[in-house]
Amino acid sequence: MNVMNFLNYLISGISLGSIYAIIALGYTMVYGIAKMLNFAHGDVIMVGAYICFFVMSGLSSAALPPFAAPILGTLVAMVVCTVLGVVIERLAYKPLRQAPSLAVLITAIGVSYFLQNAAQLLWTSSPKYFTSVVGNAQLTLFDGRLTISAVTLLTIAVCIIIMLALTTFTNKTKMGKAMRACSEDKGAAQLMGIDVNRTISVTFAIGSALAAVAGVLFMSAYPSLTPTTGSMPGIKAFTAAVFGGIGSIPGALLGGLLLGIIETFARAYISTELSTAIVFAVLIVVLLVKPAGLLGKTVREKV
Amino acid sequence: MKRIRQMKRSTRNSWFTYTLVVAAFAVVQLLRTFQDGGIGAMLEGQLIPICAYVTMAVSLNLVVGISGELSLGHAGFMSLGAFAGSAMAIALQDTVALSPLRLALAMVFGAIVAAVLGFLIGIPVLRLNGDYLAIVTLAFGEIIKSIVTNVYLGVDANGLHFSFLSNSNELADGGAELIRGPMGVMNSQRISTFTAGFILVMIALIVVFNLVNSRSGRAIMAARDNRIAAESVGISVTKYKMMAFVVSAALAGAAGTLYGCSQTTFAATKFDFNTSILILVFVVLGGLGNMWGSVIAATALTILPEALRQFSNYRMLVYAIVLILVMLATNNPTLKQFFSDLFARLGGKRAEKGGAAE
Numbered sequence: 001m002n003v004m005n006f007l008n009y010l011i012s013g014i015s016l017g018s019i020y021a022i023i024a025l026g027y028t029m030v031y032g033i034a035k036m037l038n039f040a041h042g043d044v045i046m047v048g049a050y051i052c053f054f055v056m057s058g059l060s061s062a063a064l065p066p067f068a069a070p071i072l073g074t075l076v077a078m079v080v081c082t083v084l085g086v087v088i089e090r091l092a093y094k095p096l097r098q099a100p101s102l103a104v105l106i107t108a109i110g111v112s113y114f115l116q117n118a119a120q121l122l123w124t125s126s127p128k129y130f131t132s133v134v135g136n137a138q139l140t141l142f143d144g145r146l147t148i149s150a151v152t153l154l155t156i157a158v159c160i161i162i163m164l165a166l167t168t169f170t171n172k173t174k175m176g177k178a179m180r181a182c183s184e185d186k187g188a189a190q191l192m193g194i195d196v197n198r199t200i201s202v203t204f205a206i207g208s209a210l211a212a213v214a215g216v217l218f219m220s221a222y223p224s225l226t227p228t229t230g231s232m233p234g235i236k237a238f239t240a241a242v243f244g245g246i247g248s249i250p251g252a253l254l255g256g257l258l259l260g261i262i263e264t265f266a267r268a269y270i271s272t273e274l275s276t277a278i279v280f281a282v283l284i285v286v287l288l289v290k291p292a293g294l295l296g297k298t299v300r301e302k303v
Numbered sequence: 304m305k306r307i308r309q310m311k312r313s314t315r316n317s318w319f320t321y322t323l324v325v326a327a328f329a330v331v332q333l334l335r336t337f338q339d340g341g342i343g344a345m346l347e348g349q350l351i352p353i354c355a356y357v358t359m360a361v362s363l364n365l366v367v368g369i370s371g372e373l374s375l376g377h378a379g380f381m382s383l384g385a386f387a388g389s390a391m392a393i394a395l396q397d398t399v400a401l402s403p404l405r406l407a408l409a410m411v412f413g414a415i416v417a418a419v420l421g422f423l424i425g426i427p428v429l430r431l432n433g434d435y436l437a438i439v440t441l442a443f444g445e446i447i448k449s450i451v452t453n454v455y456l457g458v459d460a461n462g463l464h465f466s467f468l469s470n471s472n473e474l475a476d477g478g479a480e481l482i483r484g485p486m487g488v489m490n491s492q493r494i495s496t497f498t499a500g501f502i503l504v505m506i507a508l509i510v511v512f513n514l515v516n517s518r519s520g521r522a523i524m525a526a527r528d529n530r531i532a533a534e535s536v537g538i539s540v541t542k543y544k545m546m547a548f549v550v551s552a553a554l555a556g557a558a559g560t561l562y563g564c565s566q567t568t569f570a571a572t573k574f575d576f577n578t579s580i581l582i583l584v585f586v587v588l589g590g591l592g593n594m595w596g597s598v599i600a601a602t603a604l605t606i607l608p609e610a611l612r613q614f615s616n617y618r619m620l621v622y623a624i625v626l627i628l629v630m631l632a633t634n635n636p637t638l639k640q641f642f643s644d645l646f647a648r649l650g651g652k653r654a655e656k657g658g659a660a661e
Contacts, residue, residue: 037434092627099634102373106587107630109580113623121616235441235576242438271468277449280442287435288427 017260042234
């Protein structure tokens, strides 16, 4: 085992994990507040990636300063996904606020099918090749024995920024306080004058905007874009959210990073075919030892 | 008529379901025999998958509806049954000449394999609850898929040959490859028939109804409704949840064998997360704990995408919209009230609770 290879795998694991963490945030925030598993979240990632792709290829011939096209593309994707997230919540989930959680789960699956098939109709199922938002630049260290691509660095940086911003948002702002209140007790929050519906909408908006960012980053690392691109990272990120303790923001970060690192190491050192199985096996072991995830709160049942 | 009224509600419910299935089978068989061109090539090809999916839905309903645990990996058991059963059917090719008997043996084997794995998986899974249990069943489904994808199994005069990850089986002349890793089963025997499927559905219904309406079934439902209260009256919650889980896995294994033996070739990727979800959709749409609902939902939703073929590209989009609208219509309080008022007016009598589901 070579140290430089090990470092290389570790860094790409952290980068993949950062993407999972950003997606997992969307799952965990929505779960924390609306107590629902939003299975359509993975497909919002895909929509974001497509929007960014089309904006970037539309602007490719225009004479713009460097990085203007990717930044514009990402911003447009974020706006579209935010609107999409809020519209989905309003049309499909809001009427089911009082319904059993399984009904909401199935509706979310319906929305997921809808987004995938709408994407297939609009953009066909043939893969689009996404050009990385930062090009193919690389950082070379130790006389070329360690190369880190710019996408990797960008992903890690973006993840750190998002985490800091989100933690500040939930801890310091009024809306953040409302979110925490809603996730503790919706009824009591309403009695204190918090608009629960608006809080849930804002949560969906933030989660979907993050999904757009994650989509752009994921596509920059793994460029083949199809209507079903979002589902596998979606499932993995959901696993990451549970891994870290669903409903907890630091948990999503920890779960995402660990999942990314385990997956990369399993692929490198054990077997490519079994990497997914190993990730899930680790998840099962962790949940057996800590049934509420790594940072989740264990709620004692009262009789 | 009077006797039907006097029956217990559960008994009436189970007899209604049996009658429904038998009647559907009779009608289809009559149409196949007497109508010109049978029931059409489209429906003909769907008959065995429908039976397999109905069995899957009924078995999953036992876990999700009766036992109250959300399972997202039910297709894993179907996969185990399909592979174990098909391999058994090929291996028995020369020993057992009668194909229905061979299918029955294969199904029993598929069910046993799935039940044993169900028991082993159940030990860790049933220690958790709620969404954590759901994610662990999802994880097991994915693990089963990854492992089955890498299994190579062959048989020849010297016995069974097994290898993992890469095919290193050296078979003697006359040997047969049973499972070929990512390619799955290539020379599966198409010995499943619609009648066999019908019998499997009936067996599944009889097993599930007899379990649900027994002492054990009541214990399972008590554990679902209030775990703590059930424990306090001496019900071993884990034991009864395990019972539901293993029975469900066994039935899913048999359904998998039925499905596997109706295809010429199939791979492990067929039984992925999406298939698990598909079956869960049948269960929820049919109504939790409602077996005839599962039967109808599984049948309708298996035919629906095929029937929508004329909309070609739009069919899955329509499917998604129908799914969302049905969930909204059956669960939204305003719409539910609207439908039950409507039914009350049409029926001219007091609408029963949950009338919108009809």
